[in-house]
Amino acid sequence: MEYRFLSKKGVASFVTGLLKEFRVYGPVKLVPAGSKQGKDGFPMYGEVASPDELNLLHTPTHLSPKQYLFPPKETLLKFKKGAPTSPFIPLQRGTPFLSPSGGGQGEEIAPVVEAYDQALFGVHPCDIHAIRLLDRVFAYGTPDANYLKRRERTVIIGIDCLPDKHCFCKSVNTMKAESGFDIFLHDIGSGFLAEIGTQKGKELLFKYTKTRRATLKEASKIDIFQKKKAESFTSSINAEASTLPLLYSGSYNSPVWEKIGKICYGCGSCNNVCPTCYCFDVRDEMKANLTEGERYRVWDACLLEDFAKVAGGHNFRKTRAERLRHRFNRKFQYQVDRFGGLFCVGCGRCIRTCLVNINIVEVTNELIEESNRKP
Amino acid sequence: MSSLKSQTVSHNISSPYLSRLARIERVTRLTEKERLFNIAIEDSKTLGHAPGQFIMLSIPGFGEAPISVSSPPDKGNMFELCVRAVGNLTNALHNLTKEDKIWIRGPYGKGFPVENLKHKDLLFIAGGIGLVPMRSLIKTVLNERSSYGSVHLLYGIKGPDEILFKDELLQWGRTGNINIQITVDKPHPEWKGHTGVVTTFIPPLKIDETKTAAIVVGPPVMYKYVIMSLGDKRIAGHDIYLSLERRMKCGLGKCGHCQINSIYVCQEGPVFRLSNIRYLREAI
Ligand SMILES: Cc1cc2nc3c(=O)[nH]c(=O)nc-3n(C[C@H](O)[C@H](O)[C@H](O)COP(=O)(O)OP(=O)(O)OC[C@H]3O[C@@H](n4cnc5c(N)ncnc54)[C@H](O)[C@@H]3O)c2cc1C
Ligand code: SF4
Ligand code: SF4
Ligand code: FES
Numbered sequence: 001m002e003y004r005f006l007s008k009k010g011v012a013s014f015v016t017g018l019l020k021e022f023r024v025y026g027p028v029k030l031v032p033a034g035s036k037q038g039k040d041g042f043p044m045y046g047e048v049a050s051p052d053e054l055n056l057l058h059t060p061t062h063l064s065p066k067q068y069l070f071p072p073k074e075t076l077l078k079f080k081k082g083a084p085t086s087p088f089i090p091l092q093r094g095t096p097f098l099s100p101s102g103g104g105q106g107e108e109i110a111p112v113v114e115a116y117d118q119a120l121f122g123v124h125p126c127d128i129h130a131i132r133l134l135d136r137v138f139a140y141g142t143p144d145a146n147y148l149k150r151r152e153r154t155v156i157i158g159i160d161c162l163p164d165k166h167c168f169c170k171s172v173n174t175m176k177a178e179s180g181f182d183i184f185l186h187d188i189g190s191g192f193l194a195e196i197g198t199q200k201g202k203e204l205l206f207k208y209t210k211t212r213r214a215t216l217k218e219a220s221k222i223d224i225f226q227k228k229k230a231e232s233f234t235s236s237i238n239a240e241a242s243t244l245p246l247l248y249s250g251s252y253n254s255p256v257w258e259k260i261g262k263i264c265y266g267c268g269s270c271n272n273v274c275p276t277c278y279c280f281d282v283r284d285e286m287k288a289n290l291t292e293g294e295r296y297r298v299w300d301a302c303l304l305e306d307f308a309k310v311a312g313g314h315n316f317r318k319t320r321a322e323r324l325r326h327r328f329n330r331k332f333q334y335q336v337d338r339f340g341g342l343f344c345v346g347c348g349r350c351i352r353t354c355l356v357n358i359n360i361v362e363v364t365n366e367l368i369e370e371s372n373r374k375p
Numbered sequence: 376m377s378s379l380k381s382q383t384v385s386h387n388i389s390s391p392y393l394s395r396l397a398r399i400e401r402v403t404r405l406t407e408k409e410r411l412f413n414i415a416i417e418d419s420k421t422l423g424h425a426p427g428q429f430i431m432l433s434i435p436g437f438g439e440a441p442i443s444v445s446s447p448p449d450k451g452n453m454f455e456l457c458v459r460a461v462g463n464l465t466n467a468l469h470n471l472t473k474e475d476k477i478w479i480r481g482p483y484g485k486g487f488p489v490e491n492l493k494h495k496d497l498l499f500i501a502g503g504i505g506l507v508p509m510r511s512l513i514k515t516v517l518n519e520r521s522s523y524g525s526v527h528l529l530y531g532i533k534g535p536d537e538i539l540f541k542d543e544l545l546q547w548g549r550t551g552n553i554n555i556q557i558t559v560d561k562p563h564p565e566w567k568g569h570t571g572v573v574t575t576f577i578p579p580l581k582i583d584e585t586k587t588a589a590i591v592v593g594p595p596v597m598y599k600y601v602i603m604s605l606g607d608k609r610i611a612g613h614d615i616y617l618s619l620e621r622r623m624k625c626g627l628g629k630c631g632h633c634q635i636n637s638i639y640v641c642q643e644g645p646v647f648r649l650s651n652i653r654y655l656r657e658a659i
Contacts, residue, residue, distance in 0.1 A: 111393040145391065280629070295392065308632065316622075334636050
């Protein structure tokens with residue numbers, strides 16, 4: 001592992017340098033509770049124009065940096081309608097103004113794959129793990145050009161952190177990121193140690209700031225910090241991470257689902273804030289001129305009532321209990337089977353955001369207790 | 376501010392969401408809610424589908440939806456879709472006529488394993504609009520009728536007005552060497568045929584379970600009962616094929632809508648062997 005020392009000023013000039021080549025996104029200063037921008041006083045990600053806008057030693061952000069790789073709303077296609085070949089026919093249902101003529105001469109559809117050079121600065125280990133999972137999802141099978149192009153043009157500068165009362169990354173083995181970043185920063189008090197993740201990261205670091213080789217004494221401070229971090233968790237799952245898929249598979253009929261289903265609002269906030277939730281809806285929208293429009297995707301949430309409803313009206317997950325069970329199982333069993341690796345990275349966001357305090361750690365511990373009680 | 380520094384660039388790399396232009400050649404009204412569309416792909420390339428696969432069909436401004444290909448894979452750049460008008464896109468489609476353009480991408484998913492069915496006795500069981508994807512396979516079989524054993528088609532619909540492909544059914548019955556039995560859910564003054572659920576046809580059938588494959592497509596409620604009846608006939612789970620419907624938004628294994636546990640129906644399905652999903656929770 002290669003570590004370079006840089007002073008606090010050195011970090012600032014690194015950011016200033018990156019700003020010349022990249023759009024830089026990072027956790028920005030804490031916004032007061034109740035403010036429109038920062039929900040509940042959590043730090044949040046934003047675009048920064050100068051290093052002092054960054055809030056580097058932040059507690060977990062409200063939304064994760066997935067928003068810069070998989071935006072909440074993203075155009076997939078743009079289209080232009082040609083002159084209709086059939087006479088205007090008003091629709092009985094649906095939009096009354098628009099002729100549904102699938103376009104006559106000159107109808108055009110063009111793909112939109114938007115990407116630009118961006119740097120995500122100050123990403124926590126859990127979110128680095130989450131991005132690696134998203135990478136897998138969008139790359140397997142038919143590659144998703146929109147995500148992958150953005151990803152390709154993204155550099156990630158991670159930073160170590162300490163848990164708040166809901167963080168439980170230690171329980172799901174994401175407390176440390178071994179890879180998945182270009183540079184990873186460790187605060188050692190007197191300055192930062194930059195862990196080099198990629199050649200590209202190294203080049204950028206050397207290009208934009210002054211560093212020197214870290215001393216052994218400085219490097220040992222990382223271990224001290226890690227130890228302190230490991231001892232700071234107040235929230236943890238009472239079982240080995242590797243046993244969780246089996247636990248969930250055996251807990252399908254647990255009464256827990258009904259219990260939390262009764263209090264859940266089905267609001268889908270837990271999906272939106274989760275760094276590994278990637279489900280989306282695809283919709284069309286026409287401009288006011290009704291000849292141009294776009295197809296776009298938006299974040300969707302499996303906790304919402306219609307998520308699994310089909311045309312005949314049949315809903316494959318009618319109740320909130322079923323939908324919660326689906327989401328929890330996606331984190332600990334289903335996606336693990338499909339893609340490998342737990343899909344909960346222990347960031348605690350879904351816990352912090354839930355209006356009725358449904359807590360994925362408590363639920364999991366309850367399932368563990370239940371399964372221990374089983375003969 | 377920083378957007379001045381880094382210009383947004385659009386790459387024309389292959390977006391999997393880009394569709395191909397296709398032209399409606401003919402529209403046939405089948406029932407009040409269902410129409411058959413004969414479609415030609417504009418670039419004259421063939422769709423290259425297998426029976427049971429689906430495409431994503433769209434009309435810009437009206438959305439996109441998964442629709443099964445209803446014709447067998449033998450028609451050059453032509454293929455057929457049978458669509459029930461239920462919402463935004465499907466109602467808009469029903470307002471289109473000959474020469475109008477639509478957009479398609481696909482084919483997607485896993486279809487019926489035609490090779491595994493050769494030389495077998497086939498038992499088709501369709502409920503309602505389930506006949507639409509099944510028709511692709513039935514026609515494939517009839518095109519090579521001598522490669523298969525006996526063929527039965529059991530078809531259940533709500534009422535006589537909803538029978539799809541009436542003329543074809545008559546013709547298949549007459550010339551296709553296929554035993555067709557149709558039933559309607561509720562008695563109807565003009566209906567002289569059988570009334571009741573489609574499963575009532577199964578017990579009296581003479582079936583050699585060692586060489587029969589069953590193909591079942593219908594609404595979610597149908598599967599449980601049909602599977603029980605087929606079990607009584609001792610047809611093995613690996614000889615039973617089902618096509619599952621789920622909500623689908625991408626067809627690419629990304630959007631998560633079609634997920635059943637760790638399976639994405641648009642990828643591993645929509646056609647499944649019963650033996651592979653019998654114990655899959657929430658599948659049937
Ligand atoms: C693999 C597959 C094959 C299909 N084949 C056919 C076919 O051959 N012919 C046919 O008529 N229909 C078929 N369907 C159903 C068809 O996709 C839906 O009827 C269609 O999505 C409705 O779109 P809409 O815009 O008209 O309706 P909307 O206005 O979107 O909604 C109407 C209703 O449809 C439901 N719905 C919305 N989107 C979807 C979706 N993507 N998938 C399923 N339900 C949805 C909504 O919950 C709502 O209840 C198939 C579905 C699947 C999954
Ligand atoms: S955030 Fe809480 S209330 Fe909202 S859907 Fe998730 S679990 Fe239910
Ligand atoms: S499930 Fe909750 S704790 Fe786990 S990664 Fe998602 S938001 Fe974070
Ligand atoms: S339709 Fe999107 S994942 Fe299957």
